[in-house]
Amino acid sequence: MITNNGHTVMLKYNFSSPASIKGGPLQKEYFFEQMHFHWGTNDSIGSEDLINNHSFPMELHMVFYNSDYGNIDNASNYKDGLVVLATFFEISPFENDVYQTLIKALPDVTEADKKEYLENVPVLASLLPCNPERYFSYLGSLTTPPCLEVVTWIDFKHPVLLSHTQLAKFRTIHSHFGLLRSNFRPVQARNGRVILYNRDFPDYCDFFYAYADYYHYSQYPQYPYA
Numbered sequence: 001m002i003t004n005n006g007h008t009v010m011l012k013y014n015f016s017s018p019a020s021i022k023g024g025p026l027q028k029e030y031f032f033e034q035m036h037f038h039w040g041t042n043d044s045i046g047s048e049d050l051i052n053n054h055s056f057p058m059e060l061h062m063v064f065y066n067s068d069y070g071n072i073d074n075a076s077n078y079k080d081g082l083v084v085l086a087t088f089f090e091i092s093p094f095e096n097d098v099y100q101t102l103i104k105a106l107p108d109v110t111e112a113d114k115k116e117y118l119e120n121v122p123v124l125a126s127l128l129p130c131n132p133e134r135y136f137s138y139l140g141s142l143t144t145p146p147c148l149e150v151v152t153w154i155d156f157k158h159p160v161l162l163s164h165t166q167l168a169k170f171r172t173i174h175s176h177f178g179l180l181r182s183n184f185r186p187v188q189a190r191n192g193r194v195i196l197y198n199r200d201f202p203d204y205c206d207f208f209y210a211y212a213d214y215y216h217y218s219q220y221p222q223y224p225y226a
């Protein structure tokens with residue numbers, strides 16, 4: 001089910017058994033609840049996090065809750081209640097076929113409060129970037145009010161590539177008040193938070209950047225933190 005709730009485009013899946021994640025920085029098993037997108041007015045802004053001060057045009061949040069707490073509302077009361085997997089996007093000259101299934105449903109939910117059932121939705125893992133073993137992790141908050149500090153964030157290092165046309169489709173979505181040009185929260189102060197980086201895994205994505213829009217990547221600081 002794809003929904004325009006007036007703030008974002010959200011997807012919920014109808015699983016026969018819940019999709020779950022565990023391991024890495026997580027002490028428990030977490031069940032998938034929903035995913036949604038944050039974007040900006042153009043191809044240079046939109047992400048809620050920056051990597052080495054680089055901003056991305058869009059960010060995907062996959063929201064999971066601690067299976068011990070039964071449901072997301074209850075889990076939101078606990079410090080280890082939620083996990084958000086954050087995926088960044090970059091522009092490439094090529095269309096992304098996996099994401100196209102979702103993107104072609106966007107015109108059906110342009111107006112706020114519209115919902116549609118989707119067939120043949122891509123499996124969650126296929127929406128993740130190249131080399132998802134490489135990620136940053138920190139404890140933080142929800143990025144929408146009341147911004148409770150109950151989230152373990154896992155931000156993937158590598159972006160998913162979409163064409164400009166594909167990304168621009170998100171900017172045609174409407175809120176209750178007109179065009180939803182941007183829906184990302186500004187980057188917050190680190191407040192002494194520890195940010196962990198998983199580096200015990202080979203990075204095999206370099207080949208992949210050969211396909212990216214060189215103009216964009218030439219502005220990229222070649223990921224010096226590897």
Ligand SMILES: [Zn+2]
Pocket residue numbers: 036037038061143
């Ligand atoms: Zn979000």
